[in-house]
Amino acid sequence: MVSQHGIKLAVHLISSYFGDVVSKVCECLLRRGTLTLAQIVRFTELRKQNVINSLLVLGQHNCVQAFAIQQEGGFGEAPKIITQYIVLFDNIIHHMRFPKFVTIVSEELGKECEELFEGLLQHGRLSVNQLVDRHKQMSNQSVGLCTTLDALQGSFNRLVNARYVERCPAHEPFLAPPGDDETPAKKRGAKSAKRKQDSLELNGDAWATNKNKEVLWRVNFEEFVRRLRHKECIRNVRARLDNGAGVVLSAILEATRSEETKMKMENSVPLSMNTIFEEVMKSEEGRSMTLEHVRAILDQLGCDIPVVAIDETYSIDLKNIIGMAQNQEVESIVLKKYGREAYRMFRLLSKAGRLVETDQISNTTFVEKKDAVKILYQLWNDDYLQMENVITHGARQSQFLLWKVNNSTLWVQVLDDMFHAALNLKLRIAYEQEQEKEIMQIPREKLVGELEKRYKRFRKRRIVLESSLMKLDDALMLFHDF
Amino acid sequence: MLKMQIFCALLVVFREHLGNTLLVLLLMFTLIGMSKRKRPETSSLAQSLVDAERVILKLIKSRENVGLWKGDIKSETRLPENVVTKALTSLQSKRLIKGVLSFQFKNRKHFIAAEFEPSKEVTGGSWYVDGNLDKHFISSLKELCFKIIQKHRVITGEGVHDFIKRVKATTVECTSQQISEILKSMVLDNQIIEVKSTGLAEYHSIPLGKVCYRCAPVGAVAQDTGAGAMASIPCGVCPRIRQCTPDGKISPSSCIYFKKWLDFDF
Numbered sequence: 001m002v003s004q005h006g007i008k009l010a011v012h013l014i015s016s017y018f019g020d021v022v023s024k025v026c027e028c029l030l031r032r033g034t035l036t037l038a039q040i041v042r043f044t045e046l047r048k049q050n051v052i053n054s055l056l057v058l059g060q061h062n063c064v065q066a067f068a069i070q071q072e073g074g075f076g077e078a079p080k081i082i083t084q085y086i087v088l089f090d091n092i093i094h095h096m097r098f099p100k101f102v103t104i105v106s107e108e109l110g111k112e113c114e115e116l117f118e119g120l121l122q123h124g125r126l127s128v129n130q131l132v133d134r135h136k137q138m139s140n141q142s143v144g145l146c147t148t149l150d151a152l153q154g155s156f157n158r159l160v161n162a163r164y165v166e167r168c169p170a171h172e173p174f175l176a177p178p179g180d181d182e183t184p185a186k187k188r189g190a191k192s193a194k195r196k197q198d199s200l201e202l203n204g205d206a207w208a209t210n211k212n213k214e215v216l217w218r219v220n221f222e223e224f225v226r227r228l229r230h231k232e233c234i235r236n237v238r239a240r241l242d243n244g245a246g247v248v249l250s251a252i253l254e255a256t257r258s259e260e261t262k263m264k265m266e267n268s269v270p271l272s273m274n275t276i277f278e279e280v281m282k283s284e285e286g287r288s289m290t291l292e293h294v295r296a297i298l299d300q301l302g303c304d305i306p307v308v309a310i311d312e313t314y315s316i317d318l319k320n321i322i323g324m325a326q327n328q329e330v331e332s333i334v335l336k337k338y339g340r341e342a343y344r345m346f347r348l349l350s351k352a353g354r355l356v357e358t359d360q361i362s363n364t365t366f367v368e369k370k371d372a373v374k375i376l377y378q379l380w381n382d383d384y385l386q387m388e389n390v391i392t393h394g395a396r397q398s399q400f401l402l403w404k405v406n407n408s409t410l411w412v413q414v415l416d417d418m419f420h421a422a423l424n425l426k427l428r429i430a431y432e433q434e435q436e437k438e439i440m441q442i443p444r445e446k447l448v449g450e451l452e453k454r455y456k457r458f459r460k461r462r463i464v465l466e467s468s469l470m471k472l473d474d475a476l477m478l479f480h481d482f
Numbered sequence: 483m484l485k486m487q488i489f490c491a492l493l494v495v496f497r498e499h500l501g502n503t504l505l506v507l508l509l510m511f512t513l514i515g516m517s518k519r520k521r522p523e524t525s526s527l528a529q530s531l532v533d534a535e536r537v538i539l540k541l542i543k544s545r546e547n548v549g550l551w552k553g554d555i556k557s558e559t560r561l562p563e564n565v566v567t568k569a570l571t572s573l574q575s576k577r578l579i580k581g582v583l584s585f586q587f588k589n590r591k592h593f594i595a596a597e598f599e600p601s602k603e604v605t606g607g608s609w610y611v612d613g614n615l616d617k618h619f620i621s622s623l624k625e626l627c628f629k630i631i632q633k634h635r636v637i638t639g640e641g642v643h644d645f646i647k648r649v650k651a652t653t654v655e656c657t658s659q660q661i662s663e664i665l666k667s668m669v670l671d672n673q674i675i676e677v678k679s680t681g682l683a684e685y686h687s688i689p690l691g692k693v694c695y696r697c698a699p700v701g702a703v704a705q706d707t708g709a710g711a712m713a714s715i716p717c718g719v720c721p722r723i724r725q726c727t728p729d730g731k732i733s734p735s736s737c738i739y740f741k742k743w744l745d746f747d748f
Contacts (some may be wrong), residue, residue, distance in 0.1 A: 008728075238676075239699055296682040331672075332710030337719040344670040351670075359586075363607070366667050368615050369586055386565075421717035424726065424734040431735040432744075461744045468715050475711035 002089050005419035010092040012423055017095060018057050025054035029087035036084050055085060061124035062218055063092050068174040083172055094221050097473050101224045105164060114154040120219050125168050127214035128156060166220040168208035226263050229482045233318055236325045241300055247286045247298045253280035257456060270313035322482045329475050330414055341367045342375045355388055355402035376403050383413055415479040422476060425469045432461050534561055535567040542579055542593050547601040549594035583613030608660055626651055631674055636646050636696045638682050639665055665695055672698050716743050
């Protein structure tokens with residue numbers, strides 16, 4: 001279930017990239033779910049051809065996936081095959097973080113891979129030949145960019161081996177109806193059907209091809225999300241514990257990346273102590289660490305270290321690290337918005353994970369009771385806390401107020417607020433650009449005096465807004481993707 | 483009773499020396515004088531006050547170290563306000579009861595029998611003075627504990643308490659329970675973090691698994707500015723976020739908080 005502001009942000013992104021007509025079709029799918037072409041035409045009130053073109057654009061850019069299903073016919077009619085369209089919300093939001101993906105490729109694989117990769121981001125899906133053609137066009141325009149075909153193929157293979165690109169699934173996979181003997185594990189939705197060959201049926205074609213029957217390739221967003229998740233875990237552990245802990249965790253995750261069976265792994269793939277130590281030694285920072293130090297760090301990271309280890313393997317609780325990072329983000333909001341006393345009380349309740357009575361909160365956090373009640377009410381009013389009123393009947397009737405942080409509902413609200421804030425930042429960037437569009441058209445050397453000041457002010461605002469958006473996007477991923 | 487006995491004895495003596503006539507006259511004058519003289523212990527108001535004091539004192543004693551405030555005393559004894567007030571004043575002057583300000587209800591005084599120490603329920607405990615949280619004392623203790631932890635890098639709660647005792651760092655004696663409460667509050671403030679000893683490296687002097695404390699890393703959320711992504715932008719802490727829409731009265735383009743945040747001078 002996508003939140004309201006998540007939908008608004010997605011629609012805004014599509015509108016920025018592809019225009020209002022395409023965004024209207026996208027919004028229809030986001031709000032109404034999986035639809036047929038006829039339904040989209042009816043709901044959007046657009047001309048059929050416009051809808052078809054929009055769906056083609058969205059499909060090209062992996063924002064929508066078409067799939068065919070069998071629909072039971074009416075009385076006396078044979079079942080028929082119909083095509084439906086499902087929007088891929090996550091892929092739309094990924095458009096906002098393309099610069100991060102480019103940075104990862106550039107840092108890990110180099111400039112040539114970066115250039116190929118940018119082509120896939122720009123065009124959504126391309127064949128290898130199309131990538132080569134694009135490179136040729138660009139090297140005609142830019143001196144020094146020319147690379148041999150072999151080198152290009154090599155760069156492309158590196159992208160594939162790193163799992164940063166993948167083959168596109170068939171344009172319109174057929175999802176067979178579940179049989180009586182099928183287990184739930186075998187039933188697949190359109191989203192997961194796109195990866196596994198054995199669930200696809202379309203004239204034997206498993207992969208999408210262009211008109212020249214060449215296999216199309218696209219960015220494998222899941223791999224980037226995995227990398228960014230690892231980065232966040234390492235960053236959090238480094239900040240919370242120390243640099244050494246970051247080095248050890250980084251070594252473990254780097255060694256086991258290709259063995260992870262899903263993106264949101266709860267625990268890292270188990271490794272033996274010797275393997276961990278060998279991996280740590282590979283990095284410059286890890287070379288000076290002793291085995292004892294590594295053991296101590298693993299203990300700090302929550303591993304049970306036996307006194308005598310025989311064939312023991314160790315695994316890090318990544319879900320716990322992500323949980324702590326999420327708590328930190330929300331706590332910082334509470335601190336800034338409601339003050340230090342509210343921060344202390346919120347952290348107490350967050351750690352307790354249960355209902356706590358007002359007096360106990362007030363005593364433990366050293367907040368005067370009347371102030372504590374006021375702050376707790378404020379947090380409750382803004383949906384940060386749940387409250388329960390308990391009345392006891394004894395010799396005298398007593399009333400107790402109990403408070404609790406409910407992570408599951410609060411996290412949903414925080415995520416929606418983040419989508420809202422991201423949309424606001426993007427709208428403000430657009431507003432600032434609109435305000436200064438005349439300045440941007442003046443050649444740089446002619447910007448003097450007041451004009452120069454205006455230009456500098458605009459530039460600084462844009463930097464602040466865009467860097468804030470990237471930082472906010474890290475937090476968005478923390479709550480939505482990790 | 484004693485006075486009556488003395489009076490009777492005197493009558494016998496006077497009868498022997500003054501004769502009956504004079505005795506009758508003496509008796510008459512004595513009786514006239516007695517009827518005019520005030521006898522507090524026998525007036526109804528005085529009696530009722532003494533009774534009220536007895537009842538109230540008994541009630542207060544029954545509540546041991548919690549006591550009661552005036553409102554509860556009135557409702558339980560069903561005595562008039564002025565009687566209760568006078569009785570309480572009298573009992574206090576006789577040092578049979580004492581008044582303690584309630585930390586929960588600032589305008590209430592709890593009356594506790596003199597032989598009891600007021601409970602934490604009334605006083606708020608060792609952190610309260612005259613019903614108010616002793617914030618200065620608490621913040622001083624926190625500062626002291628932080629410096630001790632900083633100096634030792636990692637230390638247990640008992641270690642902090644022992645250090646304070648040893649160097650006599652405070653003018654008032656602090657119990658280990660108090661230090662523990664202070665440290666817990668500092669953990670909630672993210673000034674320090676609670677860890678378990680690994681017995682290795684800097685933990686070598688601390689038994690394995692024992693809870694100890696170290697300073698939170700620099701950059702941990704302990705500043706008022708907030709280190710989180712949402713807390714760094716106006717929208718993240720905006721009180722009007724729910725009313726904000728792209729084209730509404732409150733919008734990203736018209737937002738005064740954005741304007742202030744992006745106000746750069748060159």
